[in-house]
Amino acid sequence: MKNKVNQEHNKQDFIESFREGEREGLKFLYKTFYSPMCYFLEKMNLDKVIIEEIVQDVFLKLWERRSDFNHFESIRSFLYTSCRNAALNRIQQHKRSQQLADNYITQVDLIDLPVSHQMIYLETLREVHDAIETLPEQCRHVIYKLVVEDLSPQEVAISLGITTSTVYNQKKRGIELLRQRLRPDQFFCLLLLLLYY
């Protein structure tokens, strides 16, 4: 938990070190965005080899132009937009067959949106995922089932083999922890207070 909070605080530091050409900064961005970018491309129906190629190309472009970027947000927009453009180029170049177009229709949900909204969707998922990941194990399972799978507390209790009151307790604890995560500044103050007293 504490690490996560520090990570938020360090975000700008990482961006700065990235701009200065340090590997650690790039590594942070790679860790943050690699998987969502791949998944984004997967949604556009590209195969794994091409996905890997595109993502590496995009990161290389980002690295070469690193001094142009000041903010986390501008880097994020660049990554998603570049992925999208590269994917569209790829699809056009290869003039993929009818089969691909069929797949397209089944995936129409995300693909039809403007890239800004695709990004909002995927980044929301990333935030939710990262937040849940910070929770202690049992708490994480309970929250995931409640929030994402939309089970009732009774159903969660049965599927995890725990009592309903444990589910309620874990839920309360989880929400508390998540609240702290989403307001890193406040949580940080709290930490400082705790350290002082």
Add this chain to the structure above:
Amino acid sequence: MEHTTEHIIYLLSKSKLEGLSYEEQLQLDSWRLNAASNREVCDMLDNKEMLDRDLKGLYAYDWEASFETFEQEHLSAPKTIFPFRRIWSYGIAAVLIGTLTLFFVRYLMDTGYQANPDVKILPAQTAGTIYLKNGDSIAISPKDTVLSLATLPNNLTKGNDSLLISTPKGGKMAVLLPDGTKVWMNAETQLDYYETDSLRQVRLIGEAYFEVAKKYFSSGEVSQVKPFNVQTGNIHVTVLGTHFNVKANKSLSDFRTTLYEGKVKVQQGERQIILSPGEEAYINIGHIQRRTIDTEIGNALKDGYFIFNSEPLSVIMEDISAWYNVNVVYLDNEIKSEKFEGMLSRNSRLKDIINVLESTGKVNFKFKENTIYVDKKQSK
């Protein structure tokens, strides 16, 4: 109402995880109603099945493996390594050139080249000239061969608030500046010093290690530390009592400031970097940048070592050329960018340095009088 992408992502993820406050809910609703595509995103996130699937799919990829490939392909590591890389961790003492038992047989096709450098070629000796403000100059040539603090007699520098000190190729010098600052100068280095009531200024071409003496001046009631500035081209290094190394060639294609103690500010136009001990500012495509450096092993110049931290051969040969007063000619251009790392005594004979470089199997040297010919190793 805030509708920035960042804020929307915050609202959406919060609505999933812990719920929104009344006011936040209003903000999200107004965004949702703003455009059809906004609504679609919300609908997608409300689709539990999709959310579950996408959350699981989102992290099915292995970023670490990909990053490794990326590093290998695009962030090139040094290609060759001196044979005793491990010795770094054992400290300086272990790195003695004399212990090398390497030998090699060579068939030189060309005549007129020697396999070994001329025995008369020596490492840099204390030598140089100090030009005083009144037009006098003092040639320095003490006998000692060890790079040590050769303090000038005080009466020579006293009262001279401006000095020009230069070392030739194959020369080195350690001086105590009038303000008490100690400077170790590399070969082929020029240092122009002057002092005013509120400032100490050095213009440097070449390489020098500074141990700046704290000096105060009074401005009104309070006394302040007198800043010590080092200028190389358009780059300024500002110091307040500290130990650091500055290296810069004339074209500034090679520039680096390494901090050992204290704090320095490196400034190039609008851009500035404040260094902490163990950090180095260097020039990359015309701009100053920061990196961390292992300063535990000591300062190369002051302690009498060549320390090459994944340097291209061209930079290494520049150092060797100045230190041994030899000319360098490349018979192959690609070899210039080959990177090497290692640590060698500055008291080594040229031959020993060359042997170590050749032992990597990447590079080959020939000699003719005062010139070194550098070629890539021909594979048989």
